[in-house]
Amino acid sequence: MMTDLFASRHIGIRKEDLPKMLKTIGVESIDQLIYETIPSEIRLKKPLDLSREMSEHKFLSHVNSLSLKNKVYKTYIGLGYNECITPSVIKRNILENPGWYTAYTPYQAEIAQGRLEALLNFQTMICDLTGMELSNASLLDESTAAAEAMTMLFDVRNREQKKNEVVKFFVSNEVLPQTLSLLQTRSKPLGIELVTGDHEAFEFGEGFYGALLQYPGKYGQVYDYKSFVQKARDKEIKVAVAADILSLVLLTPPGEIGVDVVVGTTQRFGIPLGYGGPHAAFFATKEAFKRNIPGRIIGLTRDTDGNQALRMALQTREQHIKRDKATSNICTAQVLLAVMAGAYAVYHGPQGLRYIADKVHHNAKILSQLLEKQGFEQLNTAFFDTIKVRVPDGKSLKSKAEKNGINFNYIDNNTVSISINEATSQDDIKLIYTCFSELTGSKDIYSIDVKTKDVIPHSLIRNTLFLDNEIFNSYHSETELMRYLKKLERKDLALNQSMISLGSCTMKLNAASQMLPLSMPAWGNIHPFVPVEQAEGYHTILEELERDLTEITGFAGTSLQPNSGAQGEYAGLMTIRAYHESRGEAYRNICIIPASAHGTNPASAVMAGMKVVVTKTDERGNIDMLDLQEKVEIHSENLAALMITYPSTHGVFESSIKKITQLIHDNGGQVYMDGANMNAQVGLTNPATIGADVCHLNLHKTFAIPHGGGGPGVGPICVAEQLVPFLPGNPVIKTGGKKAITAISGAPWGSSLVCLISYGYIKMLGEAGLTESTKIAILNANYIKNRLSGKFDVLYTGEKGRAAHEMIIDCRPFKQNGIEVTDIAKRLMDYGFHAPTVSFPVAGTLMIEPTESENLDELDRFCDAMLSIRKEIDHSSSEDTNNILKNAPHTLHMVTNDSWDFPYSRQEAAFPLPFVNENKFWPSVRRVDDAYGDRNLICTCAPIEAYAEA
Template identity: 50%
Template structure:
């Protein structure tokens, strides 16, 4: 056999190896797709779609792509610059153990992290059951009757509680009282949120100030329980004072402490908020973590965020669904009181599984161990001559250390431990479930005088009593539902997690063709670093010298994203797209105020915009003026011009989505930007559709002043079943000073304070986007955009004779998504877009975006990661469904008894009993080709939404319901 001549090593190196792994379309596939579309080349296609007036003049300046192994090596070097000290800082962030069965089978499992928001209930039963467990856990531990399915972080949850109280109570006051012993980051975020709404925050930094504030007029008060200093206050009398003023009382409560303390609901609190981070989620320099909000029953219709409720399916069985009000910003738009359209589902699932695995006894044991160690720590400190500042404590001791404060803190750092300096002359020490006896003895040694003997833990262990005041000790039961008292062995837990994930449809099973949501590959190599200890076990408020790796990651990622967007500056702090929108509008508002033009408060928003846009504008105190769209779905420039002229003196901004929400590149976007600038306004370009722009056009170059990005869309952070997200805010040069600050995190504020609890928001998932950019480079990122556009146009053309594309450019092309118009089908067959969406489940697909932005349509976005085979499988399913509709149109199947009206079909429904339908069981099963794809069986039939809203029930279903 002849040997080939040796090739130079350089030729064998393939630094672009990741690009074809991320992009599903091969060269031969591309040529076939182009021939179907009728274009000679990909370049010709892009030039016929993207307006030449906005095309990038030069390529992005990014490092050349490297292999997966090389990128992981570079990132490992960056991670090593973080110092993983033992942090006793507390302040809402704690060391925790993620049970291995949950770490491997939830946090690191694509069946959980690649799922989409559970808007299609029938294929989301697994994660919604986990979220109902979360809601039940929160209700039980807070003593309040209803809780939502998670919030973004504790600080923003407190801010949302403030506005929930404002619209729910009878008090007409505009004053919000905040205890100065709340976590500093919570105070800062509340102040940021309150300012544009005209709410006056009264900060009470002493018991005297607190009593005086509660003696005055206010609409709500917020207290930390236990306080950030560790103090445990009896808040019952304060609650009574608030209610006497027809005001609400909000408690920021530590859920682990609530296993031992009287919960807020039992002493009359109206709202409870907090974080579930210490329920198994690593600190991750600040996130992602699932915050929670619970409230009294009267407030439930105004509860922000998502709420999972229980309904019934078409067979009368219990089934989960999202309750109506969880998308209020899409329904109420500028009248919405919250812009949140995401949550922290994956961290919420982890927290709920932590509670399921440990159960009430296990959680109480963990809490008792923490409380006992805290009492032992206090005893030893007293023996050393350091009496704790407060008599009561759960996990935190505060010591007045005066001039010795900094020296003791420095000595701790020399022992690779972090204490918290509080008010300059105090030190706080917070313990958690990872605290050991050796830790306590090390802490004592920091306070021992030269020659003074350090106590031993064993001397205090016998008969130690927690420092919880007897009158505040919990006596009520919690987590009594069987789900929290069953799965305590690893075998049982493993099977429970698997049983839930089997019910769901995520990217690990099939394409999720959601318009405007960009469900693309979340590569394993991108996901690996998030659980590295150097990223996962760092406290967000550790000294900055310990966070050098995160600082480098932050700087590099911001520089690369600036290249992708054409903007001058970026903040990664916003921990959701909605918060990025909010931060961007705050920057515009602060800019106008800095120019003495604070009266500019008009925000123009096209009628087609995402519902979060008008909600965000309302939240920053702007007045929304809706502008019209023309018959092609484009912004009506004549109407926009008229509105600009009408409101010229007070115009603050316009918010547009580009490409448009209708999936088209509007040709006059530069003219639109120039028109708004001419009248003194700024242009906000929503980054939801950035997957159609990266590498081919940049908002910061064609006239945008501000954009937010969805890193959980375009830059590969997975959706996690509905969160976590990251929503960086990007701005032009003169707006850079108005990016979010974070005083608690050492980031100076110039008019815009913190918008999330941690300086880097959901810092722990930023390595995912770093890896994506590093492995793709400018070439790969541009190719990804172009293939996404190619795939959308291929689907549009292939389905045109079956479902016309509603909006397209003059040459018939679309951007990276297409809207299929199903409205004509209803009159001829009675079939609706929702029927088609449910029927797609039988064919093994998540439905495209249903009835947004146009009712009666499906918006399809294939992304660049899908293979031609999968695109054709989806097209085949859609064609097969159209043929089924034609059978209804021809009268072969009745309009009320056909596979679409009864979709989706469960295996049990097809197998059980006498078949009475006009179509066969085989037709109901909808197996196109068993050899090509495993059949997915939905766990429930079609869920009854009306029943669920009329019978709102949002906790674990009693076992009797399944009998």
């Protein structure tokens, strides 16, 4: 084995494994399998033009040298992003820990209780600090959260407001520029008219349903919004506030003045700047909107024994169930970052947060008074951490500041704002003071012995308690927090425990060498709005990643800005919309989507202002060509796009794909390809070859960014030449095409920090390794398919009987034995496995995707578990519900209990196969009661009184 070849470490299958696997599949070679799987007319004719693969050692040296090209200045730009301090115990035990970063979205609650508890902590923290009744478990960033507030309030407007021909939403001039840009993007397709203005002078006219305020304002002024909120309430207009999370430790919570929604980012709670992300946003609202709130909600329920358990509540809101009628999108969370932010609050507690907030505020007041003493006019009358200063010559100040390694926010040539943060020291204050002294030639001696005066009005000072739950008052030493985090981690089944064979979600190895750069300070401490020349290392990587993704997809351009797969879908459709508008064809608004498509597809199309027309699939799971032709002919004049997944969601390379794409083009439409299944394409075919015009890529799937328990994700779009001019821009830092649409996410290049992971994945594998990975993913899927053959029916295959990188097995026949697909999913936990994707895209099925990074022993263990479960199904009957499958999963408490009232042995329950003995994972609760949790929604930690009573 070539020990310096990354592919030999990433790909699990060894050369000596191939004879057994090929024999099981019934082919002579991998090439024969690929020939029988992928239609020859769409196979690439030449290798990808990518740089030669790097060893892991060389890559780490390379990425470290690139990091040194970044200039890590002390940055006081603010605008929603602030340097902070990540406690080492959180960095080491969460961010750098595969037990946390390789976990999947907690749909299987019984093996995700640790992550769910961490997210419940996050929700409690948000509710306490905002003064609201209900919080979700995170969104993507502050700007998208604000846009979600605008659309949620649009959906819940009252009957009279729905009658208005013109629908208006007020946005304060104090709102962050990137948020305004994103509101412009989201409002246009929905027909919402944005009205910006001075909230202090504004009077609501006809047609308004909602408003957005910033607290504090974008340049630091703290406003008293009580009168504005009251004016809005008098007219039944709902109000959202974008709030700085740390400021709410000292300021009156927005919930206490009667607002309807509070959004923001938790970035400054221990999350690195990372040149824009990923960071966990928050969304808090009133309980009345619990069925309208976007994102996940973690709620309390009970298990079969009546014990408390956690789960994702109110899932019927989500797009995988309601599709285009959804109020929540499952691809809008940043779980790993929310876990970190929640742990930051647990570690510091209310007193620690108060200390940090007081320190930040005190330093801002000292700086304000020092500058005023020098003769500078400080314009903010009330502020928390940001001052706004009038200067005689902004260019000279910028020059002097940058010579001292400092970035301010230059509003114009005569005004600058300075945002103080947790990492700002007294030495930093002195250096800022020196920059201003040099500007005026002042000889004043620096001194911090100034008595600061209060700058927050008494009416705006917080006087309510927060974080009074026991969880936030127990783990303030490193030992305590380390053990608490380990306790939570042990309750979660992640990829470091066993294979997670989720179809469509591609849970592959997240290699340590790809992850290590995230901890390098020269990558973590870069503000997204610094001058681009200070981020040379980042731009080398981002530009090269864009080039590589463009080459892999066969397209002409790429945008890395979308920070989730669903955002990528939306961005792709918005570029198509802009393209049609540029040609005078804005009337094209029909989006055709196959019935088998991902649930995000119709939801994204509706968000983009398109009307969804669904086409049938045939008995083999392919697009029904006759039905498609009929729908295209009916809607040809207004056809905007077709959304397809390729290979299909059914795990098949449809041979008619080029006829399908040509049909759309002949009728004036564009083809959007959902890139969820790119793991079956890279190096063998590509979206351009099949005739698509735009695709999004899930970097958290195909390109190995960890799922992080349900985020971070990155969903860049790659586009054909005619769509390049419309790639999304940013109002602060120029990016995107010549005719760029407005922002898709808050930061210019989205979640730049985790793009390092995909960059490393591509650079270390190179063309040969990427292509081999695709072949092995297809090999592994077909190996599992054939091992399970005869015991489980595969629902769809290609024309030659092959699966792509995933397959769907049909569990519906087992209903005659009284067994549902959920029973199989829960029983797999007893064997130490997370279930494959359940009931998607077909109810009553399991979709299995092994990826390329699993070895043969693990594939066999999974197959052995499935075949063992098949035997258990055969011994089950619909008349007897007290069986091993219906009672699964089996917990340690059950198995060690003195009482055992089951018709099978403890060993059969907990150790059904010999390999389980070697690495037993125990579900921490029995099967959860979903319906109970939805009927009795509790989504914050219990108050401290409850612990006292207990």
